[in-house]
Amino acid sequence: MLNGRSTVNPELAALVHAAVRELGYRPNGVARNLRRRQTTLWAMLVSDVGNPFFTSLVRGVEDGGRRFGYSVVLCNTDESREREAEYIAVALADNVAGVIISPADDSTDISALVAAGTAVVTIDRELAETEVDAVLVDNEKGAEQATTHLLESGYRRIACITGPRRMSTAMRRLRGHLRALRAFGVPQDRALIRHADFREEGGYSAMAALLDEGVEMDAVFAANNLMTVGAVECLTEREVPIVPGRLGVIGFDDIPWARLFRPGLSTVRQSTYELGRAAAQLLAGRIDNPARPAVRMVLQTELHPRESSGPGATWAVARRPPLRPERASRHGDSPGGGGKGRKAPGAHLSGRSPSRWRTAPTRWEPPRRARWRWGWGRRPGA
Helix, strand or coil: CCCCCCCCCHHHHHHHHHHHHHHCCCCCHHHHHHHHCCCCEEEEEECCCCCHHHHHHHHHHHHHHHHCCCEEEEEECCCCHHHHHHHHHHHHHCCCCEEEECCCCCCCCCHHHHHCCCEEEEECCCCCCCCCEEEEECHHHHHHHHHHHHHHCCCCCEEEEECCCCCHHHHHHHHHHHHHHHHCCCCCCHHHEEECCCCHHHHHHHHHHHHHCCCCCCEEEECCHHHHHHHHHHHHHCCCCCCCCCCEEEEECCCCCHHHCCCCCEEEECCHHHHHHHHHHHHHHHHHCCCCCCCEEEECCEEECCHHHCCCCCCCCCCCCCCCCCCCCCCCECCCCCCECCCCCCHHHCCCCCHHHCCCCCCCCCCHHHHHHHCCCCCCCC
16 A cells, blocks of 8 residues: 555545644655565766766656656765775665666676676676676767867867776767768878876876877867866966867767857767666666567767857967976975865866966967968968
């Protein structure tokens, strides 16, 4: 009766519920689960709870789960296979009704869940050799959209900062980027491709390496939201301006503060909330019908062009001088002492760096052969 079954006489049910409220009775969930041999809990394993991408995604899963009478327990694997394996063991021990997992990488092992008959849905990343339900976005198409937009805007030397090689998401976004280059007849330059860790630090380091190595580029495509932020932070600290038509930037994932950047940051948007709702629907369906064939659902991305990828011509980005040798490391002590040398929050949005992050006081100049394009001197032969 307290489970809401419709077979109970409505008048009798009303009397029982009135007595429950009067007595303050609470059902014993543990005893109920022992009888059912299953809980009303879902475990959701995400690879990086600090990534805003997962905030909206988890909200979608939670809202979807509530519709079907389930609660969601969140587990952060922190991109660690060991922690992921621990949480899978906990999910099995607690006999959860189902698991939604964003795998740490393509080698994630969920065979124990499958063998135990636990309903599983993978989200955001796909496991190639496992027949389970999956909800994904069209990563290859989204990356192709981003690079095609830059190419149509006149950029040709486009750097790509993508994720680790061991992740299908990263490699599919790289394939989409390269496919767009081939469609426009632009030759591939391996020096423009960098693999990072899908985090802000990775985007920062990859962008710094491109600048330090003197790689000529006129645009940057960063393959997730946090790496986009890291790349923009690096450009800001090196005082390399994001100038539409000279140095364009576009990122994968529409971060909430993209409009606050100056210029506004172009992005490819994923429907993260809808991704979570779809995963919840698939998991509830799998619990109700364990024997049905595995479903693979792919959602489309949407291009959001803003000022950072405005139309331009083929330019060579100026190479900044190296940072001062005595400058503190990004997370070390500041040169003057007195605390950690991290930037103040939001410093990358202001267009200026805190004083302790200033680069060497060398005058910034474009490459010699491109100076006339930047308004430095006369055009060759003029």
